Amino acid sequence: EDKVVQSPLSLVVHEGDTVTLNCSYEVTNFRSLLWYKQEKKAPTFLFMLTSSGIEKKSGRLSSILDKKELSSILNITATQTGDSAIYLCAVGSSNDYKLSFGAGTTVTVRA
């Protein structure tokens, strides 16, 4: 069974700090790793990382995939209160149409 573990479970930072979130996985026939942001309601897509695209960046957010270590990190620089959310990591396998999600990391950014 596929397994996704995120750490830490939660953290509190102040505006302007840098945050690093971790995701490790065990999956047969790895296809992709995705990061989602969940505020009050539905998760929204941030990044997808694959064997052919191991680094992604968008504004203050960036992510790297380490296929050797079976892990990924999501970095948020110069954090703002609007970055407060649950960040979900998910992995996909070439075996099927499913994504397996981690439990998420709750980030709270204080003004």
Next chain:
Amino acid sequence: NAGVTQTPKFQVLKTGQSMTLQCAQDMNHNSMYWYRQDPGMGLRLIYYSASEGTTDKGEVPNGYNVSRLNKREFSLRLESAAPSQTSVYFCASSDRTPDTQYFGPGTRLTVL
């Protein structure tokens, strides 16, 4: 485009009652999914439909049934609700691959 819509937004049931959660997408996506989200457990897949006419069990299918009514609609039915099914339910859809899933706003279900 509305994206993925779900009804109802909130529901309270008594143990043993039945109900159907509705989901529809207007993005012409092939695949649709039902998840439940409980505190500290992330999203767990209940059932999914890779394409119209097919459905498959996910991680936690017990106590649920699904129907892929057509390409747009995917419903989730609780035949006899139990307190353990108190959760937030999300529907999602994706195109040819499951990687980028678009989520609906969720249904908050409480079973007393």
